[in-house]
Amino acid sequence: MVKHVLVASVVVLLIGAAAYAAFYVAPTEATMGTIQRIFYLHVPSAWTGLTSFFICFVANLAYVLRREPRWDWLGVAAAEVGLTFTTVVLVTGPIWAHPVWGIWWTWDARLTSTFVLWLLYVAYLLLRSMLEDPDKRALLSALFGIFAFLDVPLVYGSIRWWRTQHPQPVILGGADSGLQPTMRWVLLFSWVAMLALMTLLLRQRYRLEAMRGEVEMVMREAEAV
Amino acid sequence: MSVLDNTTVLLGEELRTEFRSRELLTTTVIFVLMVLVLFSFTLDPAAEPTAAESRRFSPGLLWLAFLFAASLMLQPCFLREQVNDTLSALRLSVSDPFAIFVAKVVANTLFLLLTELLLLPIFAVLYNVAVKSVFPQLLFVFLLGSLGISTAGTALSAISAQARMRELMLPLLLLPLMTPVLVVSKEVTAGLLDPNPFMRWKGVAFLAIFDLVFLTALWLFGEYLLEE
Numbered sequence: 001m002v003k004h005v006l007v008a009s010v011v012v013l014l015i016g017a018a019a020y021a022a023f024y025v026a027p028t029e030a031t032m033g034t035i036q037r038i039f040y041l042h043v044p045s046a047w048t049g050l051t052s053f054f055i056c057f058v059a060n061l062a063y064v065l066r067r068e069p070r071w072d073w074l075g076v077a078a079a080e081v082g083l084t085f086t087t088v089v090l091v092t093g094p095i096w097a098h099p100v101w102g103i104w105w106t107w108d109a110r111l112t113s114t115f116v117l118w119l120l121y122v123a124y125l126l127l128r129s130m131l132e133d134p135d136k137r138a139l140l141s142a143l144f145g146i147f148a149f150l151d152v153p154l155v156y157g158s159i160r161w162w163r164t165q166h167p168q169p170v171i172l173g174g175a176d177s178g179l180q181p182t183m184r185w186v187l188l189f190s191w192v193a194m195l196a197l198m199t200l201l202l203r204q205r206y207r208l209e210a211m212r213g214e215v216e217m218v219m220r221e222a223e224a225v
Numbered sequence: 226m227s228v229l230d231n232t233t234v235l236l237g238e239e240l241r242t243e244f245r246s247r248e249l250l251t252t253t254v255i256f257v258l259m260v261l262v263l264f265s266f267t268l269d270p271a272a273e274p275t276a277a278e279s280r281r282f283s284p285g286l287l288w289l290a291f292l293f294a295a296s297l298m299l300q301p302c303f304l305r306e307q308v309n310d311t312l313s314a315l316r317l318s319v320s321d322p323f324a325i326f327v328a329k330v331v332a333n334t335l336f337l338l339l340t341e342l343l344l345l346p347i348f349a350v351l352y353n354v355a356v357k358s359v360f361p362q363l364l365f366v367f368l369l370g371s372l373g374i375s376t377a378g379t380a381l382s383a384i385s386a387q388a389r390m391r392e393l394m395l396p397l398l399l400l401p402l403m404t405p406v407l408v409v410s411k412e413v414t415a416g417l418l419d420p421n422p423f424m425r426w427k428g429v430a431f432l433a434i435f436d437l438v439f440l441t442a443l444w445l446f447g448e449y450l451l452e453e
Contacts, residue, residue, distance in 0.1 A: 064446065064449055116401055116404050119401040120401045120402065123397050123398050123401060126394075126397060127384070127385075127388060127394060127397075127398060130388040130389040130390055130391075130394055131387065131388050131389070132389070136387060139449060139452065140384045140387060140388075140450075143380075143384065143446055143449060143450060144381070144384055144398060146442065146446065147377065147380065147381070147402060147439070147442060148402065150438055150439070150442055151401075151402050151404075151405070154405040154431075154434075154435055154438065155404045155405050157405070157431070158404065158405035158408040158409050158431065159404075159408060161427070161431075162408055162409060162412045162428070163408060
């Protein structure tokens with residue numbers, strides 16, 4: 001218990017420090033002004049969401065090959081946590097876009113593929129709720145999770161090559177793209193804080209799912225008797 | 226028996242089942258026709274359905290109609306086996322469960338392709354686009370797109386058949402997964418319907434890669450989909 005409180009406090013401190021850095025340490029962006037500071041919430045959330053979905057994919061693969069319930073628990077935990085972070089991305093994106101681009105939404109590659117990604121994992125969770133038998137639920141949802149993750153680069157590629165007129169990526173975008181050094185440090189620090197939050201949430205959600213799995217097992221045994 | 230022999234026998238069975246009643250094909254063709262008519266109401270009636278406007282919107286509408294049709298057509302694919310309790314027999318009859326999937330994927334691709342071919346002339350008339358000169362190319366794009374839809378769709382129909390609310394689950398799983406096929410097939414088709422038709426080879430390659438990725442996934446994971 002003490003350990004949990006301690007870990008949670010560290011995460012809260014990290015997130016607080018990241019927020020402080022985003023507001024007071026990072027310089028104000030020249031053209032966009034203060035609104036650009038949402039960047040330090042938006043981009044790390046996106047990266048963290050993707051990290052979480054990747055963990056979900058690994059857990060799905062591991063479940064299909066090993067058939068140990070703990071991989072199923074990790075899978076559902078990672079999908080939910082990833083979905084949470086992706087929701088943050090989809091909400092902060094329009095808030096940032098409206099004053100800067102003059103519109104709430106544009107159908108460009110990253111926005112659209114993030115949205116499709118979000119829909120895919122919502123479908124994953126819905127599918128889980130529609131499968132009664134725990135073993136079947138674990139296996140079939142893991143298989144769908146694998147298909148969904150394989151689809152992600154294809155969704156991104158198809159939209160990027162055929163449907164976009166978007167601002168070039170700022171990071172890894174080309175020769176003259178790049179961030180001012182302080183901004184880069186604040187961004188990376190925010191990402192570390194987000195990853196810490198992700199780990200904490202994953203852990204808690206995993207434990208909850210493990211307990212739920214145990215209850216389910218006991219109930220089944222009781223029914224059998 | 227080799228996988229190929231198994232597949233041929235199963236494919237024959239799939240085709241015989243369908244062509245005995247033709248239920249699936251008839252309903253799907255009518256469904257797509259309805260969707261195409263209803264779609265026309267979303268276009269501006271004041272602007273004559275000029276060729277230019279048709280060329281802009283119709284490829285997307287056409288593929289969307291195909292996609293909706295597929296999400297209905299793929300429903301009975303595994304449901305039928307489950308209702309008749311033939312899945313176990315099917316599994317016992319083959320040396321490699323991949324044969325079951327290949328037979329079903331080929332059958333579904335054929336059904337979808339047939340639907341598309343039957344509707345292409347009607348679509349060309351209704352939406353005022355020229356398809357005769359680019360027919361072989363269009364057929365090729367239809368084949369690649371339909372193969373992609375059927376491959377992923379067959380796998381998903383094996384999943385959804387075992388879930389509650391299965392009729393709703395299949396479109397829900399299939400449609401977001403099909404985003405790349407929709408985007409790219411639509412673009413390639415739009416290129417072919419241009420006044421100066423041209424083939425977007427990059428798109429064709431992309432569709433081929435999509436098909437390959439999902440065929441490989443089906444080959445690797447197909448057997449787990451049929452576990453009991």
